[in-house]
Amino acid sequence: MARPKCDANPPLELKRPEITGKAILTWPHPTASRFDLSSRESFPFDLRRANCLKHWLGFLSDRVGRRPLLTAFAVTAVFTAYPAMSWLVEQPNFAKLLTVELWLSFIYAGYNGAMVVHLTEIVPVAVRTAGFSLAYSLATTIGGSTPAIVTFLIHETGNRAIPGAWLSVAAIVALIGVYVSRPRAAVVLAQERMGA
Numbered sequence: 001m002a003r004p005k006c007d008a009n010p011p012l013e014l015k016r017p018e019i020t021g022k023a024i025l026t027w028p029h030p031t032a033s034r035f036d037l038s039s040r041e042s043f044p045f046d047l048r049r050a051n052c053l054k055h056w057l058g059f060l061s062d063r064v065g066r067r068p069l070l071t072a073f074a075v076t077a078v079f080t081a082y083p084a085m086s087w088l089v090e091q092p093n094f095a096k097l098l099t100v101e102l103w104l105s106f107i108y109a110g111y112n113g114a115m116v117v118h119l120t121e122i123v124p125v126a127v128r129t130a131g132f133s134l135a136y137s138l139a140t141t142i143g144g145s146t147p148a149i150v151t152f153l154i155h156e157t158g159n160r161a162i163p164g165a166w167l168s169v170a171a172i173v174a175l176i177g178v179y180v181s182r183p184r185a186a187v188v189l190a191q192e193r194m195g196a
Helices: 012-026 039-050 053-064 066-090 094-122 125-143 146-157 162-180 185-194
Strands: none
Touching: 053 066, 053 094, 066 094, 066 162, 094 125, 146 162
């Protein structure tokens, strides 16, 4: 069975939260500097960067669909990112830091595992390489500014949990991107009939 075609442009909104989440996860948190961690103790933090769950959750998206996973993980990020960061900065310790980092990594892996494939599927085959590259590059430019934006927000608000709020905003943008990226059934049927 042939894959449905779609004439939609790749929405940048789909990629931006992935880059924002990646920047928040890999950027050294102010909380992490409060601990004198040996390389053995810091291993779990390096392990979470590997995001081995991303591949398993991508496999799950093959079974249940991309949009349900994208929606579920974006909604999860909206409602849990800021509370998790607030809980962490309230009384930081190693166990809380590890728990929050692994939770945010799980959200990132779940969203990214479905998003990469979804983004390539909604871009027309004729321009897939250019479309995906453009979306990725623009999202990296915008989402890559996360450390500067978050540092500014922490400085202005005095709230060290603000990276969670920023991630929640990015997740709201992701939900909009998931909604906008829906292929229109009439366009897909018309393209199949015309053989385009």
